[in-house]
Amino acid sequence: MKTVIIGYGTMGHEIERVLIDRGHTVLFTVDAGEEAKLATERLAQADVAIEFTTPATAFGNVETCLRAGVPVVCGTTGWNERREEAEKLCEELDGTFFWSSNFSIGVNILFRVSEYLARIMDRFPEYAVSMREVHHTRKKDAPSGTAVTLAEGILRNIGWTEAWVNHETDCPSALGIVSVREGDVAGIHEVIYDSVADTITLCHEAKGRRGFAVGAVMAAEFAAGHKGVLTMDDMLGSIIH
Ligand SMILES: NC(=O)C1=CN([C@@H]2O[C@H](COP(=O)(O)OP(=O)(O)OC[C@H]3O[C@@H](n4cnc5c(N)ncnc54)[C@H](OP(=O)(O)O)[C@@H]3O)[C@@H](O)[C@H]2O)C=CC1
Numbered sequence: 001m002k003t004v005i006i007g008y009g010t011m012g013h014e015i016e017r018v019l020i021d022r023g024h025t026v027l028f029t030v031d032a033g034e035e036a037k038l039a040t041e042r043l044a045q046a047d048v049a050i051e052f053t054t055p056a057t058a059f060g061n062v063e064t065c066l067r068a069g070v071p072v073v074c075g076t077t078g079w080n081e082r083r084e085e086a087e088k089l090c091e092e093l094d095g096t097f098f099w100s101s102n103f104s105i106g107v108n109i110l111f112r113v114s115e116y117l118a119r120i121m122d123r124f125p126e127y128a129v130s131m132r133e134v135h136h137t138r139k140k141d142a143p144s145g146t147a148v149t150l151a152e153g154i155l156r157n158i159g160w161t162e163a164w165v166n167h168e169t170d171c172p173s174a175l176g177i178v179s180v181r182e183g184d185v186a187g188i189h190e191v192i193y194d195s196v197a198d199t200i201t202l203c204h205e206a207k208g209r210r211g212f213a214v215g216a217v218m219a220a221e222f223a224a225g226h227k228g229v230l231t232m233d234d235m236l237g238s239i240i241h
């Protein structure tokens with residue numbers, strides 16, 4: 001598979017290592033200030049592009065790939081307000097756009113388990129639900145994209161919750177997400193149900209960034225052979241359900 005890596009930072013470098021390990025070719029990488037490399041005729045030589053940049057730049061890069069007819073896998077978080085626009089553009093152009101807030105297999109298992117637990121907790125309003133996420137200090141967005149996906153899954157399944165807020169709260173219908181930034185933490189996510197009797201905690205801790213990169217490359221392999229707006233459910237649906 002001939003790939004282009006857009007965003008040659010921490011994830012871009014990790015993804016490059018995984019691509020090479022899996023026998024793929026990196027045609028070129030693009031970092032901030034190198035956007036000229038994304039000329040259609042160059043980009044169009046790729047089977048797939050993998051985009052991990054910043055909340056402010058993700059939409060533009062996804063649009064460029066779609067207009068060049070190149071399937072794009074995007075892991076950038078913090079640009080939810082423009083994702084629907086990207087999905088519409090993908091449909092209009094009959095392209096391929098695969099986004100996930102978290103490409104690691106472990107977190108995608110957590111997403112499923114959390115929704116399952118939320119369906120049970122719907123019947124136990126004596127619990128309060130909250131979340132905590134911890135990441136490195138370079139992270140630009142809060143709460144993390146993964147925390148937002150987890151929160152959306154909980155809100156969909158628990159009738160006594162109404163909205164998430166990005167701080168601690170005593171409001172019983174709100175899901176408070178606490179974001180902590182320290183050191184070089186790769187990513188910790190906790191979902192906590194607390195009552196006077198006990199506490200139930202779901203926790204995922206990434207041991208590094210390899211798991212995100214392997215998932216993103218698997219997504220690129222999948223995207224290179226599929227059309228439309230793709231998700232981890234499309235890729236893993238038959239395995240994790
Ligand atoms: N979905 C998932 O599984 C995961 C998602 N992420 C997300 O991926 C994103 C990137 O994370 P990470 O690699 O740690 O961040 P980094 O800051 O290490 O890397 C981002 C890179 O993108 C570059 N960049 C900025 N603007 C552009 C542009 N217009 N075109 C091309 N490159 C550009 C930056 O350059 P410069 O520094 O010079 O600005 C930097 O090198 C974040 O949104 C993060 O939340 C991270 C891990 C897993």
Ligand SMILES: O=C(O)C1=N[C@H](C(=O)O)C[C@H](O)C1
Pocket residue numbers: 077101102135136139143144145146147186187188
């Ligand atoms: O910025 C990161 O590092 C990460 N970002 C993603 C997120 O916002 O959820 C995924 C992972 O937690 C690492």
